[in-house]
Amino acid sequence: MRMKIDETLCSGHGRCAKFAPNVYTLDDSGYNADVGQIIAVPSGEEDNATKGRKACPERAITEVDG
Amino acid sequence: MMMDNSPARIVDPQDPELSPERLKERFGRDFFRDFDIDDPNLNTHFHEVIDLMVQKCPVAHSKVGTGYYVFSTEEAVRKIGQDWQTFSSAKGYIPNRPDDMPLMIPVEQDPPNHTAWRRVLNPHMGPKVMDAIRDDVAREVNALIDKFIDRGECEFIGEMAGLLPGRAFFIYVLGVPVVDLPELVHDVDKSLFGPLDERTAYHKKVYDYLEKFLKEREAMEPQGDIVDTILKGVTYGDGSEASWEHKVSVVLDLTYGGISTTIYALGSTARHLADHPEQRQQLLDNPEWIENAVEEFVRAYSPVVAMGRTCTRDTEVEGVQLKEGDYVMMGFSSAGRDPRTIADPKALNFAEPTIHHPTFGVGPHRCIGSHLARMELAVFTREWLRRIPHFRVKAGTEPVYETGFLRAMSSLWLSWDK
Ligand code: HEM
Ligand code: SF4
Numbered sequence: 028m029r030m031k032i033d034e035t036l037c038s039g040h041g042r043c044a045k046f047a048p049n050v051y052t053l054d055d056s057g058y059n060a061d062v063g064q065i066i067a068v069p070s071g072e073e074d075n076a077t078k079g080r081k082a083c084p085e086r087a088i089t090e091v092d093g
Numbered sequence: 094m095m096m097d098n099s100p101a102r103i104v105d106p107q108d109p110e111l112s113p114e115r116l117k118e119r120f121g122r123d124f125f126r127d128f129d130i131d132d133p134n135l136n137t138h139f140h141e142v143i144d145l146m147v148q149k150c151p152v153a154h155s156k157v158g159t160g161y162y163v164f165s166t167e168e169a170v171r172k173i174g175q176d177w178q179t180f181s182s183a184k185g186y187i188p189n190r191p192d193d194m195p196l197m198i199p200v201e202q203d204p205p206n207h208t209a210w211r212r213v214l215n216p217h218m219g220p221k222v223m224d225a226i227r228d229d230v231a232r233e234v235n236a237l238i239d240k241f242i243d244r245g246e247c248e249f250i251g252e253m254a255g256l257l258p259g260r261a262f263f264i265y266v267l268g269v270p271v272v273d274l275p276e277l278v279h280d281v282d283k284s285l286f287g288p289l290d291e292r293t294a295y296h297k298k299v300y301d302y303l304e305k306f307l308k309e310r311e312a313m314e315p316q317g318d319i320v321d322t323i324l325k326g327v328t329y330g331d332g333s334e335a336s337w338e339h340k341v342s343v344v345l346d347l348t349y350g351g352i353s354t355t356i357y358a359l360g361s362t363a364r365h366l367a368d369h370p371e372q373r374q375q376l377l378d379n380p381e382w383i384e385n386a387v388e389e390f391v392r393a394y395s396p397v398v399a400m401g402r403t404c405t406r407d408t409e410v411e412g413v414q415l416k417e418g419d420y421v422m423m424g425f426s427s428a429g430r431d432p433r434t435i436a437d438p439k440a441l442n443f444a445e446p447t448i449h450h451p452t453f454g455v456g457p458h459r460c461i462g463s464h465l466a467r468m469e470l471a472v473f474t475r476e477w478l479r480r481i482p483h484f485r486v487k488a489g490t491e492p493v494y495e496t497g498f499l500r501a502m503s504s505l506w507l508s509w510d511k
Contacts (some may be wrong), residue, residue, distance in 0.1 A: 038459040041220050056215035057464055081447040084455055
């Protein structure tokens with residue numbers, strides 16, 4: 028599973044990392060540290076990654092194929 | 094294509110529940126065809142109005158002053174908040190902004206000037222910084238509880254909610270001398286909830302205090318904190334430097350952005366837990382649910398009713414045609430109770446881990462105090478339930494609310510067995 032973090036939409040709510048700290052990392056300001064990137068979800072973390080995606084108030088996280 | 098913006102487009106004319114007569118009879122005003130954020134009837138019927146609005150009239154219109162629209166769905170609120178190019182903050186966050194209202198920064202700026210401030214301020218308000226003051230805030234909560242726990246009752250707003258956010262922010266974020274706190278917290282409170290004709294004078298007093306505080310810090314050695322960052326200032330998009338007035342404005346925005354909002358969030362948390370013993374028990378049994386519970390409290394009881402933007406060009410939202418210069422409000426409190434995004438929006442569900450809501454705003458103006466507020470609310474809930482696990486709204490009393498662009502609570506009596 029891979030997740031794309033939208034660079035312009037992420038506004039630093041920090042919610043994604045609450046649900047999936049092993050998937051999403053925050054910078055010191057509380058923004059997703061991987062904005063503009065596609066990140067690979069470690070196996071076993073798929074559920075948490077999805078919860079984190081759904082919890083994002085900006086809908087900045089999308090699942091991408093492959 | 095021309096859009097039809099008549100009330101008929103916005104409110105279903107066939108629905109008897111939505112007829113002007115029926116709405117006036119029920120709420121004292123037809124809030125859908127002529128919304129007024131300051132009408133006392135909104136305060137009285139608050140949840141009924143916003144729930145019906147998000148279900149059946151996702152775009153309400155107001156004729157007050159120059160007029161405005163209120164968008165209630167989570168999707169519309171998100172679109173408006175994120176699209177700062179089309180929806181500008183620079184002309185104020187409330188409709189019919191009075192000319193004598195002091196400028197608030199960063200909330201009344203657009204990128205790139207807004208971005209310049211947020212970039213330097215954000216690191217001081219991030220989750221790591223707030224984690225580091227968690228124990229201090231827990232100590233503050235307990236010191237307040239110590240003062241009334243043996244009495245078996247308290248007026249929660251005056252003795253807890255009204256004091257905690259000010260103490261947390263002024264001591265641990267701004268670093269104001271502790272001796273000045275009682276007066277400063279009192280003055281902030283009076284400027285927000287005091288008699289109407291005294292509010293301006295108290296606001297001025299707070300302004301003068303904070304400006305003097307900044308002046309004094311300017312003369313001192315830098316401490317590497319948020320005050321130094323504000324004093325250092327930023328360079329705006331046109332190459333100019335932020336003025337002294339802008340720096341004072343940032344301190345005021347941080348102060349006023351956080352006080353009333355957090356008081357209401359604490360008050361509605363306490364009231365909900367007082368009224369719902371079974372949900373209190375859930376948190377006593379599953380303290381790991383407290384952070385979810387905080388999200389649910391702020392989602393269902395959003396402290397910000399609505400904040401606005403000015404259209405910079407003609408555009409369309411939810412099928413409604415907007416013109417350059419039109420004023421639009423994002424209904425945060427109704428958007429958190431949108432049945433399109435939350436299956437059962439009136440029920441609070443602490444076990445549900447994927448709660449999303451726009452209570453802390455959306456887009457670049459996302460509440461800079463959100464990490465502080467969430468931490469305070471979680472620490473408060475944990476410590477309160479540890480000390481006072483069972484409590485209720487005191488018999489014979491009714492909580493008192495106020496409503497404007499913010500929803501506020503001015504009195505909440507609680508009691509428990511000694
Ligand atoms: C439960 C508590 C709180 C709620 C519900 C809340 C809500 C909001 C909302 C909805 C906005 C967005 C405004 C807009 O889009 O125009 C906002 C912005 C802001 N909030 Fe909060 N807030 C809370 C606590 C705090 C705290 C504790 C602080 C400061 C210590 C704070 C300071 C600010 C500031 C300075 C802004 C302006 C940010 C900007 O425009 O970039 N807030 N808040
Ligand atoms: S929840 Fe969304 S907006 Fe918040 S940090 Fe994560 S990706 Fe960014």
